[in-house]
Every structure is written in C-alpha cells, then in structure tokens.
Amino acid sequence: MGSNDVYDFDTGADKNKKESVVNIVGSRTGTIVAAWLLLALGFMGLTWVAVEAANMRSLFLLASAVTCGYIYQCPPFRLSYQGLGEPLCFAAFGPFATTAFYLLQSSTSSELPITGTIFSGSLLVGFTTTLILFCSHFHQVEDDRAVSKMSPLVRLGTKRGSQVVKVAVITLYSLLFALGIFKVLPLCCIFLCALTASVGKLVVSFAEENHKDKTKIFMAKYYCVRLHTIFGAALATGLVVGGMITRKYAPNPILL
Template sequence: MTTLISYPNKKLWMAAIKPPMYSVAIMPIWVGTAVAFAETRIFHGAVFSTFLASAILILAWENLSNDVFDSETGIDKNKHHSLVNLTANKALIFGLGNSCLGLGLLGILAIAWWQQDLTVIGIILLCCALGYMYQGPPFRLGYQGLGEILCFFAFGPLAVTAAYYSQTQSWNMTSLAASVFVGIATSLILFCSHFHQVKDDIAAGKRSPIVRLGTARGAKVLTWFTASIYPLNLLFVLLGIFPVWTLLSWVSLPFAFKLCNHVLQNHNQPEKVSNCKFIAVAVHFWSCLLFGLGFMLSGG
C-alpha cells in the first residue's frame, strides 16, 4: 500500500489515467451542440450533459481496452504507466473498461428514448466499432498505421454530427464542415503519441505513421496538418459556412507554434519529444473550445 501512494507511483497513475486526454471526448459534443445552438438558439441541457458523460465513459472504455489489447502484443512491456502493468490484473482492467462502455451506451440509449429516435445510438455504436477496430483483435488497424484515419472519423464527422443531431434531430452541412476541424485537431494527438515509441512499435510489428515516415518527415507532416486547421477555418468563414466569431480559434496559434517547433527540434529524441502529445492536447482543447464559442456567440 505504501508503494502505491508513493510520489513516483502517483505520477505513473496520473500518466496511465491521462486526465487531459478526456478533452478528446468533450470537444466533439461541445462543437456539435454549439453549431446546433447557433442555428436554433435552443439548448437541451439534459441531452448535452448526458451525451458528455457518456462520451467520457466511452473514451475511458477505449483507453482501458487499448491497454489490455496492447498488453497482449507485448508493445507495452516498457510502458510503466500502462494500467495493466500497474495493476498486474488484465481481467480487472478489461472488466472496468467494459463497465464504462455499458454505462456510456446506457446514457446514449436514454437520449434515444427521450427523443424516440435511434439515430444517435446508431452513430455512437459505429464510433465504438471504429474504436474497437483500432486496437482490438483480429483487426488491430492501428498496427497498420490506420489509427489516425479511424480517429478522424470517430471524433470528427461521426461524433460532431451525432451531437448536432442530438440537439436538433436533423442534419446540417455546417456541422459536417465543423467536424472536419475537430477531426483533424483530434488526430494530431494520436499522431504525436508515436514519436517517442518508434523502437517499441517496430519491435511489436506496429507500422505507425511515424514508423512508416521516419521521425524527421513525420515532424514535417505534423506541421502541415497542424497549420491546416487555421486556414480551413478562415476558408469556411469566407464561404459563409462558419460565423466570423469562429476565428477566435486562431487565439490557440501559440500552442500550435509551440507544438510544431518542439517536434521539429526533438523528433528523434524520445525522452524530449514524449510530451508532445500533451502540447497537441492543448492545441486541440483551446482551438475547439474557442471554435465552439464562436458559434455560441454568433447571431444564428
């Protein structure tokens, strides 16, 4: 017991639970709801709160189950902050993950029951299927370098449009356009998580984008994709699809510069570049938060 509460272990547990990463679950719901509010000036608080809690629980399932699946391939043998390694109890982590999934889906079912409409639960089940295919057997598509694509669709077009639909029970091109912004910003986080573990990925046969590209080229690709969300935002404003207030997202540019400079300088130094995913989380959090706020502040 003393060991569990020692300072180094506290740091490992925090690294394993990854609290900052849960903004990945929150922001698609926030942006989809903000787009709906901009158009209808109606906000269904119970639906939003339930969807938010469910999204966090479903992401917890994905994180926990990924730790379990990674423990089976041996890729996490040097990952001291893996929950399976910390607890030495794979069955417990798997059970906790499935419990989170069940509770999360119950919340989405509640929304479907309130609205007498199964559309949202259908979309979220598809998100869960993509989440499982990322690391789960026999698919393990993340090992083929397809994780970022799955991430883009699950947390972008699917999650954002589901959140929009949960508020309006209708479809809209603006929410789909907004979902591209969120999807790219989310995929950056996963892309950044590969830079520091190239050797472990190669040893486990994981062909992550950074394994395929190399760290130097990967750093350049990261710069282009990080930079893309800002002109994309501007383009949709100029086309009249987004309100001008969404340009508030540009306030997050300092985090984007910090991320790109940090990775370009340290891409081949695992101990220095390992924190880049948390800078990417800051880019994602602030850009999406301010982007959604822009919709909320618009006149509808």
Template sequence: MTTKSVAPSNSANKLWFAAIKPPMYSVAVMPVWVGTAVAFAETRAINTAIFITYLLASIFILAWMNLSNDVFDSETGIDANKHHSLVNLTGDKSLIFWLGNAFLALGILGSSAIAWWQKDFTLLAIVLVGCALGYTYQGPPFRLGYQGVGEIICFICFGPLAVSAAYYSQTQSWSSTSLTASIIIGITTSLILFCSHFHQVKDDLAAGKRSPIVRLGTARGAQLIPWFCGFIYALTLLFTLLGLFPIQTLLIFASLPFAIQLTRHVQAYHNQPDKVSNCKFIAVALHFWSGLLFGLGFVL
C-alpha cells in the same frame, strides 16, 4: 530502454496520473461541445439535460477505449516498456478489461436514455457505429492501428461521427455546418494520436506496429506537423469566407501559439524520445483551446 515493469525514477502518483490521462478526456468533450454549439447557433436553444447526458456518455466511452487499448496492447507486448499502462500498474488484465466494459455499458446506457427520451434511436446507432470502429483500432483480430490507419479511424470517430451525433442529439436533424465543423475537430484529434508515436518508434517496431512515424521516420513526420496545424486555421478561414462558419469562429486563431509551440518542439526533438514524449500533451492543449474557441465562436 529498460524492460523492467516499474520505473524507479517515477513516483506512483505520476504513473497513475499518466495512466488515467485526465487531459486526454478533452478528446471526448470537444466534439460534444462543438456539435452542441453549432446546434445552438442554428436553433438558439439547448437541452441541458441531453447535453450533460451525452457528454458523460462520451467520456465513459473514451474511458472504455483507453482501458481496452491497454488490455489489447498488453497482449502484443508493445507496452512492455510502458510503465504507466494500467495493466502493468495493476498486474490484473482481467480487471482492466471488465472495468473498461463497464464504462462502455454506461456510455451506451446514456446514449440509449437519450434515444428513449426522444423516441429516436438514430443517435444510439451513430454511437454504436463509433464504438465498433473504435474497437477495430486495437481490438483483435483487426488491430488496424498496427497497420498505420489509426489516425483515419480517430478522425472519423471523433470528427464527423461524434460532432454530428452531438448536433443530432439536440436537433434530431442533420447540418452541413456541423459536418464541416467536424473536420476541424477531427484533424486536431488525429494530431494527438500522430504525436503520440514519436517517442515509441523502437517499441512499435519490436511489436510489428507500422505507425505513421514508423513508416515515415521521425524527421519526415515532424515536417508534417506544421501542415496539420496549418489546415486547422486555413480551413476555418476558408469556411468562414464561404459563409459556412460565423466570423466569430476566427477566435480559433488565438490558439495559434500552441500550434507554433508544437511544431517547434517536435522539429527540435523528433528523434529524442525522452524530450519529444510530451509533445502529445502540447497537441492536447492545442486540441482543447482550438476546440473551445471554435465552439465559442458559434455560441457568440
């Protein structure tokens, strides 16, 4: 692997696209969509202004997480070979740090606005807990992602916390169905992070990052992919049979081709960084379509 700061084979546009990561923002959208869909299924009502405000707040907070992670990773040297790091592209770590903080402020401002409208600051408290937990993923002195627990943090932040917060923003109450639905979203979100490690084992090892793939090896990690995917569909079916989910949520099975594609791709190329590197985008597609169809089941 090269240690140059610029990859000549990649165009500037491709590098910037990879740095900004537009497809990854479905990670912020799907929890809000599913939590709101469950609220609609139970109340047959939706507050559009709150939905849009909280959706934008979630996107801003994810932007903060992405930017701050680039900053924190630049400090450990793990991104030395990551040509699409925003810090590497701009050469200005301070700029990216404060831009990230600006997005965080916007996200908290949006959540605060909802809390003010509703005269209930529970939503804001959930958001702040999620932000604090998200900081521990890469932020010093915690850097828990370097200890291999990033997937657990991801599951909690984008599963139970995010989906429950979206539900609460609409109903100002709690729901066992919303909490159960958050498990599905939490798994698919954590799967994206899990898949992002396959192509960077050497860099992770050099920086002392003990990601799950570093600990397990790429072959054993690849063997876990069908289990992760299987849980998504098995749990949906189980909770539907138990009456927690409406039968329409079985629409999620239409996303099964993405799960099959992801499983086959990772198992075929798990030890070939150049070929396996795009598996996280297949995982994003699985996350998006499974979440969209799952939430649509509640709406219908």
C-alpha cells in the same frame, strides 16, 4: 483507452509505456473488465438520452464510432497495426461522435438537421483529435517496430513525422479560414480559433526540435491535447455566439 492498452499489452507494444493503464493498475483483467463495463454503462446512458431526444440517428453514429474504436485495436482486426489508426480516430471522434452529440442536444425534434456548419465543425474536431494520436507514437517507434505495429511514424521516421505535424497544423488553420471565407462557419469562430494559433505553433516547434529525443518528445501528445482543448472550446464558443448574433439580427416575420 483501457481496452486499447490491454491489447497493446498483449502484443508487447506497451511494455515500456509508463502511462499504459495496464502498467499503472497492474492488472490486465481488471482493466479490460472496467473498460467493457464503462462501455456498456455509457452506451446505455446514451441510448436513454437518444430515446428522450427522439433522435435515433445519433445511436447509429455512436455505434459507428464504437466500431471504429474496436477495429482500431481489438483482435482479430488490429487495424492500427497496419497504420490505419489515424483515419479511424478521425472518423470516430470527428464526423461520427461529434455529430451524434449534436443530435442528442434536441429533445423536441427527431429531424434536427446536420448542416454544413455542424459537419465542418466535426471535421476540425476530428483533425485535432487525430493529431494527438499521431504525436503519441513519437516516443514509441522502437517498441512499435519490434512488434510489427506499423504506425505512420514507424513508416515515416520521426524527422518526416515532425514535418507531417507542421503540415497538419497549417492545414488545420487554413481549413478554418477557408470555412470562414465561404461563410460555412461564423466569423466569430474564425476569430476565436485563430487566437489559439500560438499553441499550434508550439506543437510544431516542439516536434521539430525534439523529434529525436525519446524522453522530451513524450510531451508532444500533451501539447496536442492542449491545442485540442482550447481550439475546441474556441470553436464551441464561436458557434454559440454566432448563433446568438444570427437570432438577434434575423429579420422579424411580417405579421399579416
């Protein structure tokens, strides 16, 4: 987040962004040093965990997630300025990072399987994370356009962007139910995640009603953060409970 704000500060995209880390701290140098230091410390810690878990596949996935983050905003790539920030965000926080952290949970096997359940769960996490990024651009359309940062909302406009939010939320829950029907996710996941639909509806209605109001639409991304948090908590709880139920009622092996 810090390095992202530094490079947006350099292009002038964040000159009116009050929540920019650089604008809050008041120092570009301090922010970038802190960002790179935290990255180094974090990666060292995760490398240690990967070694302890004897699962080096997680490091490859984490490196891929970091690479997505770098080419998203850092020079000379700056792919977010070409409207590619959302796909990179989806890949980084969904399949790459979520699967990596799953693999790090094992301390006994380097062959922990990546099942359809894990992969589909990572897709849902990537989906809600990407929705946060998409909605964060609503109040920055004018500033982004001024520096040629062609985010999806600059290309689409806020009205069509609000419709994209609606389609995205409908797709999220449709995908959830489809995964339940085909038994890729436990039914308790479907039930618990379905309870968050009211927050999804709030995100949609807020975007539709306030997409023209630069002051109010600022809150859209925070409603998406709320959806991401409770949806993720429901998904994780459902996976844990589903696993417990499966183990409890699994047939006992016949002892010969």
